Amino acid sequence: MENLVNFWRDRRVFVTGATGLVGSWLVKALLAQGAQVIALIRDADPQSELLRSGDLRRVAVVNGRLEDFATLERALHDHEPDTVFHLAAQTIVGAAHRNPLENFESNVRGTYHLLEACRRGQPFVQRIVVASSDKAYGTxxxxxxxxxxxxxxxxxxxxxxxxxxxxxxxxxxxYGLPVAIARCGNIYGGGDLNWSRIVPGTIRAFWRGERPVIRSDGTYVxxxxxxxxxxxxxLxxxxxxxxxxxAGEGFNFSPERPLTVLELVERIQDLMDCRHIPLDIRNTAVGEIHxxxxxxxxxxxxxxxxxxRPLEDGLRATIAWYRAFLDEQDRLWKDRNLTGA
Structure with missing residues (x-):
């Protein structure tokens, strides 16, 4: 991106959802480009890429929840960020189906709390990006x-x-709030520890020599x-x-190369040389658009x-991240059992 490094240098940036998959990588990119990052963190997961990479030690941390408006307002007024990236959300479709209240509290109340805090935080908040999803369109x-x-x-x-x-x-x-909406499809990459998702779940299963679980019939696109x-x-x-x-617009971001769940799993199967391991196709998915x-x-x-990144390159990088992560977890597990800790 032209002028991107100079653009972010010394800018104060507030990131919600900083311990999540995209949040961890966004913080990493902002720090590399000289930004001063303030991260809203609800739960400190020691396995999050933000913590494992050491990036957490390089950011200002605000502990709290999106549902607590006073926390958001205090964070913005204390740190006066120039830019806000709103990524925090309940991100699992199945979890939203099981517990709709938590889903609405986090994804709806959390969003209008953040936007209202930004509105009251004018004029220092100059740009806001809200992370959304293709799910917003429905069927x-x-x-x-x-x-x-x-x-x-x-x-x-x-x-x-x-x-x-x-x-x-x-x-x-x-209110003229300087905000735009980013809509993506399924996001994958190293650091996603929601094992119910197809990419991390499939990689871990193949790494263990197990059958990966496909909750749908495999034809979902x-x-x-x-x-x-x-x-x-x-960015x-x-x-x-x-x-x-x-400003005020929604933007779709996509490689524009859709594929079925089975096609994706077979790509991973080939890259991990696991064609000998059969798939566990359960066809039990609920609340999912085909x-x-x-x-x-x-x-x-x-x-x-x-x-x-073409799909194969992204999958190779993702598989490499999980292999290193799972090897480390396996070593730690073995050490704990050997020492009796």
């Missing part, structure tokens, strides 16, 4: 999704994303975008927020963004 009669389609989620996770996006747009159109390409997308969206046609993928032409035209 569409035609694909790929384009940004002009209505937001009409039906199940708890989708509805929460639709609501959060509409609330975000309202804060721009009503998705986009898969590598985490570093997502970070590039968020570029923030940089371009003061340009025409960006086919979802995005058109990213708006991001190409207005933000000059394209993903840099």
């Amino acid at each position: 569409a009669e035609t694909l790929p999704y384009v940004e002009t389609m209505p937001l009409r989620g039906q199940h708890p996770y989708e509805v929460a994303k639709s609501c959060a996006d509409l609330i975000t747009a309202a804060y721009h159109h009503t 998705r986009d898969y975008l590598y985490v570093e390409d997502v970070v590039d997308a968020y 570029r969206l923030a940089v371009y927020l003061d340009r025409p046609g960006v 086919s979802q993928y995005l058109d990213a032409s708006k991001a190409r035209e207005r933000l000059h963004w394209t993903p840099r």
